[in-house]
Amino acid sequence: MTSPAGFVRPPRIAAWLVKLFASTEEESILGDLLEEYSDFASKVGVAFARRWYWRQAVKTVAHFVRSGFCAAPWSTSIAAIGGFLLLRFVSGLPDKVLSAVTDRYLAFWSTHFEAYTWMLNGMLIEHLIGSMFVGCVVALAAKGREMIATMTLALILCTLMGTAVVWVATHGRIEVAWMLWSSADPFAIVMGGVIVRTRRLAATTWLSKA
Amino acid sequence: MSDRDYLGEFEHIIVLALLRLEDRAYGVTVRQEIEIRTKREVSIGAVYATLDRLETKGYVKSHRGDPTPQRGGRSKRFFRVTAKGVAAVNRTHHVLQSMTEGLDLIRSYS
Numbered sequence: 001m002t003s004p005a006g007f008v009r010p011p012r013i014a015a016w017l018v019k020l021f022a023s024t025e026e027e028s029i030l031g032d033l034l035e036e037y038s039d040f041a042s043k044v045g046v047a048f049a050r051r052w053y054w055r056q057a058v059k060t061v062a063h064f065v066r067s068g069f070c071a072a073p074w075s076t077s078i079a080a081i082g083g084f085l086l087l088r089f090v091s092g093l094p095d096k097v098l099s100a101v102t103d104r105y106l107a108f109w110s111t112h113f114e115a116y117t118w119m120l121n122g123m124l125i126e127h128l129i130g131s132m133f134v135g136c137v138v139a140l141a142a143k144g145r146e147m148i149a150t151m152t153l154a155l156i157l158c159t160l161m162g163t164a165v166v167w168v169a170t171h172g173r174i175e176v177a178w179m180l181w182s183s184a185d186p187f188a189i190v191m192g193g194v195i196v197r198t199r200r201l202a203a204t205t206w207l208s209k210a
Numbered sequence: 211m212s213d214r215d216y217l218g219e220f221e222h223i224i225v226l227a228l229l230r231l232e233d234r235a236y237g238v239t240v241r242q243e244i245e246i247r248t249k250r251e252v253s254i255g256a257v258y259a260t261l262d263r264l265e266t267k268g269y270v271k272s273h274r275g276d277p278t279p280q281r282g283g284r285s286k287r288f289f290r291v292t293a294k295g296v297a298a299v300n301r302t303h304h305v306l307q308s309m310t311e312g313l314d315l316i317r318s319y320s
Contacts, residue, residue, distance in 0.1 A: 028285070029237065029255065033254060035238050063253055073251075
């Protein structure tokens with residue numbers, strides 16, 4: 001990328017979001033946004049230009065999410081539902097492994113209780129890694145719509161969790177830690193989508209340069 | 211695509227903008243032309259999504275320009291309307307004219 005004199009860098013996160021969600025033509029879109037951004041920055045001021053850039057980025061991402069889902073509703077839904085089923089399977093695995101290990105070496109764990117609690121904490125991280133893995137699988141299955149498929153799956157989980165929170169709130173006391181922990185799952189899934197999308201974008205850029 | 215396909219509202223606006231801009235039509239100019247004439251803010255994503263759809267239908271064609279420093283070394287994508295696109299605009303106009311013929315919109319429905 002060349003940088004002319006007086007070049008003002010647009011908001012990085014906004015540009016990254018556009019790149020992440022634009023299935024095609026991210027180069028033209030980012031070029032157009034940069035051209036208008038530079039124009040606004042020199043004529044009206046950087047603060048206005050940054051606000052304009054963010055507004056355009058948010059609208060563009062929202063448009064791509066909507067149009068991406070409408071263009072392939074079935075394949076996106078199938079990828080998300082498949083991911084949901086896979087998540088049910090994967091999320092139970094750490095528990096099974098822990099049970100098997102504790103049963104096998106019962107005498108060891110009873111004398112090393114600290115190690116046991118350390119392993120329990122490690123299980124929470126394994127759970128997150130499992131969710132991220134599912135996000136990656138869903139993103140791989142939904143080629144070109146990685147972010148939309150993983151966000152659909154995250155939305156399904158959020159809806160289920162929202163329902164669970166309402167049910168628990170009406171039947172007892174909600175633990176804040178439990179709520180925070182539950183919201184980590186959808187986040188990890190979307191992160192999986194981000195990883196796959198970023199890798200694919202890098203591969204495309206590398207191939208076009210080669 | 212049949213000969214009875216009409217353009218949607220935003221598709222119609224985009225094709226008209228391309229016809230106005232002639233060989234200067236690319237993302238920035240198309241977006242600005244629509245904003246100036248319709249007085250509504252349009253996202254660049256909406257412009258490209260519609261242009262891609264129109265290109266798939268064969269109503270517009272695109273080609274790449276040279277990369278420029280103002281765009282961070284990225285190239286422009288220029289668009290032009292095809293004969294099929296012009297026919298679609300005419301068809302849509304004709305249908306709208308037929309539907310509004312004889313209606314006194316300002317007096318009757320304001």
